Amino acid sequence: MAEGIVELTTSTWDKEVLQGQGVVMVDFWAVWCGPCKMIAPTVEELAKEYAGKIKVAKLNTDENPDIASRYKIMGIPTIMFFKNGERVDQVVGAVPKTQLKSKIDSLLTA
Numbered sequence: 001m002a003e004g005i006v007e008l009t010t011s012t013w014d015k016e017v018l019q020g021q022g023v024v025m026v027d028f029w030a031v032w033c034g035p036c037k038m039i040a041p042t043v044e045e046l047a048k049e050y051a052g053k054i055k056v057a058k059l060n061t062d063e064n065p066d067i068a069s070r071y072k073i074m075g076i077p078t079i080m081f082f083k084n085g086e087r088v089d090q091v092v093g094a095v096p097k098t099q100l101k102s103k104i105d106s107l108l109t110a
Contacts, residue, residue: 004047006057010064016057018085023054023107025100028071028078030062035094036077042097043079046104054104083107 006016008026017024027043029036047056061068061076071080071087081089081103089103 002044002047004051004056005044006055008057008059008064008067010066013059013064013067016055017082020055020082021084023104024082025054025056025104026080026082027056027058028061028068028073028076028080029058030060030076032062033076039077039079039094042100045097046100049101050104053108081107083110 006012008016017026025043025046027036027039029040043056043058050056059067061073071078075092077094078090078092079095079100080087088107091099091103
């Protein structure tokens with residue numbers, strides 16, 4: 001896992017995301033997913049740019065299907081945003097970095 005990115009599992013989900021303070025951005029992905037590979041460098045860049053401001057995490061949907069089904073993940077990559085443990089937004093697909101940045105910025109100022 002890249003620097004600044006937390007690798008989530010079923011056992012760490014509650015502690016890292018639901019009990020987390022502030023903004024948490026979770027990338028739901030899988031090894032075989034082409035668009036997931038396309039967006040991965042963007043997620044890594046955002047983790048560096050927003051270090052200390054938000055938590056950036058990744059969850060492998062193949063290894064943690066219970067979490068993926070709990071949040072009704074139908075397509076990956078899905079980027080989900082949580083604030084103080086509450087799901088507040090999500091985007092599906094390999095979206096441009098600017099779109100993710102604007103969501104993060106609005107959550108940080110809200």
